[in-house]
Amino acid sequence: MVRAPCCESIGLKKGPWTAEEDQILVSYIQQYGHGNWRALPRHAGLLRCGKSCRLRWMNYLRPDIKRGNFTEEEENAIISLHGLLGNKWSAIAAKLPGRTDNEIKNVWHTHLKKRAKSNGAEREEPVKEAATPWRSCSELSSSTTTGSSTATRGASVNEGHTGSPPEPLGMDEDDWWSEALSLDSSVTSLEFSDSSSCLLPFDRTDVSSGDEDEDFWMRVLMEVGGLPELPNF
DNA sequence: AACCGCGTCAACCGCCTAAAC
DNA sequence: CGTTTAGGCGGTTGACGCGGT
Structure with a gap:
């Protein structure tokens, strides 16, 4: 399907935003929200396309944006x-x-x-097919990554896990997350598909909410470099 | 002072996907 | 179920500033 570009209308402004345009956009969104980006510029009186407005708001004008250098x-x-x-x-x-x-x-x-x-923590060129010992999240979410660093990182963290790469985990990422989030908080170790295992790198007992639990598992994945097997209860 | 190369960053482009019709 | 549409995303570009020569 061929789609018309979003800024097909002649006369729409492009390039850097002026302080005045910023002001118009901010006050419009504060007053009415941004339910429909495509219609927003027309209603707000801006000569911009909706995409441009959305980008400006998301990347620059949103009140919760932290500016300044990265720590x-x-x-x-x-x-x-x-x-x-x-x-x-x-x-x-x-x-x-x-x-x-x-x-x-x-x-x-x-x-x-x-x-x-x-x-040496990052690969030069990501590859589509990662030959990882464990299934990496990026592989599962069809992102691009290479296996070498994932494998190295995983192996270094998981002392018990060495040797040839085990078979990929037969589970998709959504399934893994729902299983992980439903696990008992007393879980202390994870297995890999070659039957080696490792202790959880963080203590899960003080995780109280679902959001905290998601962050907990995110940290675990960062440590182990992929989706390990989960214990059965 | 002028020029050049490089780093930074805001913004655009084009594609993908999910929702609506 | 096919088509259309809007939103979202990642890649890329180009303007600008700054330091070095």
């Missing part, structure tokens, strides 16, 4: 998450409150990529 912690988190998720900038941004996918993408391409490369 060391944030940069390390980006490197780790990129190793796990690949170029899933929006997924990475979701784990870094106040940061946008565009900002993260920029900071990655400008300096973190080099740093990750020099640390």
